[in-house]
Amino acid sequence: MVKVVKFGGSSLASAEQFQKVKSIITAEEERRFVVPSAPGKRHPADTKVTDLLYQCYALAELGHPFDKQLAEIKTRYQDIIDGLKLSVSLDAEFETIREKFAAGIGKDYAASRGEYLNGILLANYLGYAFLDPAEYIIFTDAGVFDGEKTNRVLSARLSTMENAVIPGFYGSMPNGRIKTFSRGGSDITGSIVARAVRANLYENWTDVSGFLVADPRIVEDPEAIETITYRELRELSYMGAGVLHEEAIFPVRSAGIPINIKNTNAPEDAGTFIVESTSRKPRHIITGIAGKKGFTSINIEKDMMNSEIGFGRKVLTAFEANGISFEHMPSGIDTLTVFVHQSEFEEKEQSVLADLHRLAKPDSIEIETDFALIAVVGRAMKAKWGTAAKIFTALHKASINVKMIDQGSSEQNIIIGVRNHDFEEAIRSIYNSFVFE
Numbered sequence: 001m002v003k004v005v006k007f008g009g010s011s012l013a014s015a016e017q018f019q020k021v022k023s024i025i026t027a028e029e030e031r032r033f034v035v036p037s038a039p040g041k042r043h044p045a046d047t048k049v050t051d052l053l054y055q056c057y058a059l060a061e062l063g064h065p066f067d068k069q070l071a072e073i074k075t076r077y078q079d080i081i082d083g084l085k086l087s088v089s090l091d092a093e094f095e096t097i098r099e100k101f102a103a104g105i106g107k108d109y110a111a112s113r114g115e116y117l118n119g120i121l122l123a124n125y126l127g128y129a130f131l132d133p134a135e136y137i138i139f140t141d142a143g144v145f146d147g148e149k150t151n152r153v154l155s156a157r158l159s160t161m162e163n164a165v166i167p168g169f170y171g172s173m174p175n176g177r178i179k180t181f182s183r184g185g186s187d188i189t190g191s192i193v194a195r196a197v198r199a200n201l202y203e204n205w206t207d208v209s210g211f212l213v214a215d216p217r218i219v220e221d222p223e224a225i226e227t228i229t230y231r232e233l234r235e236l237s238y239m240g241a242g243v244l245h246e247e248a249i250f251p252v253r254s255a256g257i258p259i260n261i262k263n264t265n266a267p268e269d270a271g272t273f274i275v276e277s278t279s280r281k282p283r284h285i286i287t288g289i290a291g292k293k294g295f296t297s298i299n300i301e302k303d304m305m306n307s308e309i310g311f312g313r314k315v316l317t318a319f320e321a322n323g324i325s326f327e328h329m330p331s332g333i334d335t336l337t338v339f340v341h342q343s344e345f346e347e348k349e350q351s352v353l354a355d356l357h358r359l360a361k362p363d364s365i366e367i368e369t370d371f372a373l374i375a376v377v378g379r380a381m382k383a384k385w386g387t388a389a390k391i392f393t394a395l396h397k398a399s400i401n402v403k404m405i406d407q408g409s410s411e412q413n414i415i416i417g418v419r420n421h422d423f424e425e426a427i428r429s430i431y432n433s434f435v436f437e
């Protein structure tokens with residue numbers, strides 16, 4: 001058995017957190033490959049080291065003094081070194097960083113130092129080898145992650161190692177420039193490493209005990225999700241359920257490796273298993289509920305639309321031409337509605353309308369704003385009757401007006417459009433009706 005363990009920023013924010021991490025790693029021999037994030041927040045008002053690095057580099061780029069900011073970052077690491085009584089010194093590393101910042105090395109290099117330095121400390125503390133991902137996580141000249149090449153190079157290297165610490169979040173391009181993933185990207189590195197060593201499990205350690213059925217800022221003390229499929233997770237994270245970087249599922253998914261989200265501060269909690277498919281039934285018909293506010297609907301009417309071949313294409317061309325992606329497109333006989341992100345649409349509104357008139361020649365167009373979309377997701381829905389009835393009964397009892405309904409063709413989700421101001425209440429009423437049935 002081989003497990004890859006990735007620890008998020010809050011799991012490695014202080015010496016005390018490092019101690020928890022070490023006892024988790026040493027508790028199981030299988031936990032051989034470790035992917036750390038940069039030190040995160042130690043308390044809610046704290047700043048992540050990654051953010052400090054971006055800020056510090058922004059000063060350097062403008063030619064302003066940045067020594068004070070860099071010293072602050074160094075203190076974050078020194079506190080960990082002192083707290084763990086490590087004998088390692090980062091003086092030379094910080095001198096290199098200062099020089100490179102002054103020379104305008106680039107924002108990605110700057111940000112990547114958070115993981116790099118934390119990796120050095122963690123490797124030293126665990127007594128594991130340190131592997132710099134600059135050599136093994138490969139991006140193309142265009143800055144696109146090269147999954148196949150990385151997998152070849154990384155798996156060859158790791159196959160000769162018993163243990164290693166591989167910092168998350170970055171790699172490099174053929175010209176040697178450091179390139180990072182998008183924010184939260186250490187999750188992706190963990191997944192890449194898991195694939196490269198053909199791990200049996202990818203454990204992703206964070207500060208919550210897995211995915212929750214609903215957002216705890218909306219529903220009080222929601223239940224945790226025990227097992228979720230990749231597909232369900234995609235639907236939920238697309239709709240705003242955080243915890244794991246969206247792209248982190250791809251490397252392990254193709255290799256059939258499950259992910260277990262675990263809590264560094266409560267390691268005994270089972271957490272959430274993310275799997276390709278499962279015979280395990282979710283506790284409720286639904287697996288989770290998530291949603292987002294801030295959508296606009298564009299209602300397009302045209303008599304005999306249903307018999308006009310190519311009408312949908314013309315409508316969508318108007319959006320495509322303006323670089324706007326659409327979220328949903330429910331249609332009637334002579335009407336078709338396109339849901340888009342309000343913020344994206346606002347800037348290009350008049351240009352889209354002009355294109356719609358020119359291309360599709362509708363009878364009328366009506367725009368409505370301030371919609372929220374809620375996804376009710378569950379693999380068990382497909383085989384069960386009454387799910388929709390239950391959702392809409394709950395919304396009816398809460399006197400919430402439903403503006404749009406869309407059952408995904410996977411039959412694993414039902415998307416509901418409501419007004420922004422009904423969003424929270426809608427989620428609460430759906431949650432209550434399934435969890436306290």
Ligand code: ASP
Binds near residue numbers: 038
């Ligand atoms: N440290 C990076 C960030 O804050 C990457 C990560 O933690 O995953 O986004």
